[in-house]
Amino acid sequence: MISTLHSRPGGADGDPAPRLAYGADYNPEQWPRDVWEEDVRLMREAGVNVVSVGIFSWARIQPAADQWDFGWLDEVMDLLHEGGIGVDLATATASPPPWLTTAHPEILPVTASGETLWPGARQHWRPTSPVFREHALRLVRAIASRYKDHPALVAWHVSNELGCHNVYDYSDDAARAFRGWLRARYGTLEALNHAWGTAFWSQRYSDWEQILPPRLAASHPNPTQQLDFKRFSSDALKDHLRAERDILREITPDVPVTTNFMVTPGTKGMNYADWAEEIDFVSNDHYVHPGPQDRDELSFSANLTSGIAGGRPWFLMEHSTSAVNWQPVNVAKRPGELARDSLLHVAHGADAVCFFQWRQSAAGAEKYHSAMVPHAGADSDLFRAVTGLGATLKTLAPVAGSEREPAKVGIVHDWESWWASEQDSHPTSLLDYRQEALDWYSALLRLGIRADLVTTRADLSRHQVLIAPVLHMVPADLAKDLTRYAEQGGHLITTYFSAVVDENDHVWLGGYPGALRDLLGLRIEEFGPLLAGDTVELDDATTGSVWTDRITVTDPQTQVLAHYRTGAQAGRPAVTRRETGGGSAAYVSTRLGVEGLTALLPRLLGPAGVESELPADIRGAVELTVRRGPDSRFLFLVNRTDSAVPVTGLAGEVLVGATAADGTLTLGPRDVAVLRQPTG
Template sequence: MISTLLSRTSGADGDRAPRLLYGADYNPEQWSRSVWEEDVRLMREAGVNVVSVGIFSWARLQPAENTWDFGWLDEVLDLLHAGGIGADLATATASPPPWLTTAHPEILPVTADGTVLWPGARQHWRPTSPVFRAHALRLVRELATRYAGHPALVAWHVNNELGCHNVYDFSDDAARAFQNWLRVRYTTLDALNSAWGTAFWSQRYTDWEQILPPRQAASHPNPTQQLDFKRFSSDALKEHLRAERDILREITPDVPVTTNFMVMGNTKGMNYPDWAQEIDFVSNDHYVHPGPQARDELSFSANLTSGISGGRPWFLMEHSTSAVNWQPVNVAKRPGDLARDSLLHVAHGADAVCYFQWRQSAAGAEKYHSAMVPHAGADSDLFRAVAALGATLKALAPVAGSEREAARVGILYDWESWWASEQDSHPSSLLDYRQEALDWYSALLALGVRADLVTTRADLHRHQVLVAPVLHMVPADLAKTLTRYTEQGGHLITTYFSGVVDEHDHVWLGGYPGALRELLGIRIEEFGPLLDGDTVELDDATTGSLWTDRITVAPGTDVLARYRTGVHAGRAAVTRKATGTGSAAYVSTRLGVAGLTSLLPRLLAPAGVESELPTEVRGLIETTVRSGPGGRFLFLVNRTDTAVPVRGLDGEVLLGTTEGDGGALVLGPRAVAVLRQPAG
């Protein structure tokens, strides 16, 4: 739990009162010794109380196989402790040193077409390499033994962004490990052949050693082989995480262990809800991606991180103070964005706000990536904004340790449906699982309706409405869970290409949407994907794209909207069926944010769900709620570039300004306010 880390972190005066953590990746090895004391002084000025250290320092810590150099790190940790700054100490295994890859090129990963990924960047290692594992674990043991009692150590940081560049390795090591993984999963070759449908294209296996990763082939590889390789690849990285973690827990059982996820954009190779069970608290890295939904995506990712963490507080390990360096055009953040972006993560459960990195690099691939101390130095608007945020986080100390309060609406996000729905040889290659989920989220934000991103591991009954976009993979147990959910009063909303396959990527026969056909009260014989750019109009004035379905409606199922144009003109486009005391609705086309914003009030009505905000600010303000012993904390985030007054909300103002006696709470452009209300 991150509360353990909070309790281990104290100020320079030894105060251990609850606090939000603030800091960055700190890479002192990039700088001369003369800079280090200045770093600590500026960290204290900015309100920094935790930094991640040693992330890419393997070559410095171990300059040769049997040579170690810890003196510089000893001094850094001593300086940090003297300044009241805790160290989230990395295991430094993310980037193997040149001596290791020179001596053992067999640790280098291999792509599907057989290309070796050579050193020169980072993460040039195979997750299944026994040689790499041995060297990495030796380093972890040396670090843990040396710093087990160091007072600066508050947490362990395993590797760094596991799988960012090496999630899929097709080497011979990976092939052997994949075969062993499949033996455990299926036990017998008959079971594997059945699960993979190997009767198709003469693929039946008679020996485990015949099975390979889905390397570059003449045509589409077996779909279930592809899906299992995705599962295996996530598990292989998870096993590396566990191997490092187990050594750390053996030597330092009281120090919490984490690793930084990357819940953002199209990073999908790692099954983070599964990984979350392996660490003491969830950490995440997030960077804003330009586009019309940029800040909605930030909120979506932070919300999903909270869902992965089970609503418990988590650690924002990396984000940017301003521009990044890896987009086609790297635009600096506007005034106010630094604080709003950071506080939006806090609103969704982050108890730690950290950046990449502390001091902007003078050399290397990320020298143009912004940092807390920019190239311009401390005498800069950026550093002044950094220090101002530090003061704000100090004022929000009562929020620390509080958990996300469940919203009435949940959006179900399922990693395996994401994987399976976007594989090749499908009805449409244009389908984008994450974008569809983000569109529903943006529409709810536009209506001012609070929603939680949740996974299939969550208690779905906490939400009166459950939106499950493109829930493509539905095993029998999940179908039963969703049926129970609706029978007991929940209101399910799902979409096109949902319920189609089971856990082996086999189609549920008898008509679509397969496992959900009876629950939804509809039957579809054939999919109707649309060509890129084609649209259809519905009779409720919305416009659909990407997909249509020729729906046959069963008795007792209501039609909420019909197609007005297209080959299915006059037929159902949106349906709802009452089940028990709940209902199940189906949306058969991609409506986009505008169309969903128009449709959602009708879909939410049976549950009586609407915005908690005053009518005049719905869509302008995003709200989240965290609750704990210190109270109920209502976060209000201005989604616009103009000031927004908010009236009718009670509570102690922890952050924000009011206008006149008893006047409105005024949120400036891109501003955040926090109200503390009585608990319960």
């Protein structure tokens, strides 16, 4: 459905589809009327062809319960259409207006400790509030009815970053909805009591009304209650998404609907793999977090967004042109990073590149957040970089509509394992699910090997190697699937604290990792987590941290690839691999970090015959991602370094990039090149 964006005229010159979409959140209500026409002129200069409008406009559109003001928005929509710019129109429900919270304070969220989250910021609403739902859907119907036939309308934008600040609400509304959700999940109190293990600590329930969200308690709340509340909270937001979407589809059945996910560090409350089927195309917001793996993480998140989208094109709804405003220190991007960051998303399947926001705010909480038009105005290096990117995206129009070409390696990302593995009262609080997955991804990047981030809902058999870091929660059906995968020729790699519990967070008994114990050919009686700062050495010269396991090999087919050389497990297996059928199953029992995994991975990938597709001299310096259309492959080559990198040995028409007289493709520092290869 993202192809709808490609069918509209592209920019002021009326270029036909296909094209890549380019734009930003546009907030004209922040500016006087005389700025609007200048905005459209500059958008055309920059190559902008789509903007998101109305995201935080509820108070302007509906200044009182019985008043509506669409005149300004009518004018904005008309101006954008005249400029050849499509509109991804928001439903404006993200931030309730003051008149609504004053009249109905019962819509405000409540924390686990009983504190009310008051107005003054944004997203101050309960996902389960029937009062909020009534007012929000009234607004959605009014906006959809007014603009259903407007020629600028290309897509609907439901709310904004659902759950960013209100994913967990512990109010009485939430308690009632939680009980309803539990009734639907379990059917009977007997089933719930079994799932929650309420025989422990005298928690057995005899009436549904006794059940509450996991509010502030004297000690660790029931683990399965916590897990179910996470599931419920994600579902409650998904239900709100559906409610808005259904009205939009009723009124405008031919206009695609999306909402912006936040596949980015620190956001884990929403199970986006579960949400993806509810919208017509996936959209994502991503912001770089400074650190040694910052661009690896960007690639990881873009890759995961593609996995959530099933490999189909998706929409980068927000990222930053330069500095953000909400990190402890907000560092500006260096020359070339605006384009590299943007094109890395395109490499992983984005058919739209958009920023927050078009014009940098002069007031408000985000006034120091960068934008396409900075405080310095159009006469600035930043706006020139924005305009340059617009020209590059126009050149890359043939890429639009192509899908990511599957890689031989898949890395499994599972939201419920993420939630469950990091709960309290566990062997360690130092475990970081996403970091472990990122370390494996970074190691593959260093080796120049493409990998796909996939969810457990995907067809796992399409990958020759499947890496499942900290796959903590493994229901019986998933255990069977993974066993079948290995027995039929796939090569599974998993890690510490995997396959330990079922879907109810009950431990698989008989020794860890219970659900995959026979497949791996090993047994663990007791975990050996490490104290902060402690490390252990392995006999393959790698170093482990965070975790160790006391492994006993139980199958003669299980090969020990590395032993612990130091620590409490000295002499015991640390890394194992068991052949089964035509495949294998390997286990890594400690956190090896990027360096250790880079050293280990060739041994684990060797049996599958997986090697880098890049020339040996640029592996690690260049990231390769491939998109495939009906008659072409598009090779994206991303320079991961701050130095120039010459590239030889790769054939194809150069769409983006510089070539020397001898035909050598040269990637400048932080540069991206794109090659087109004909197929079939």
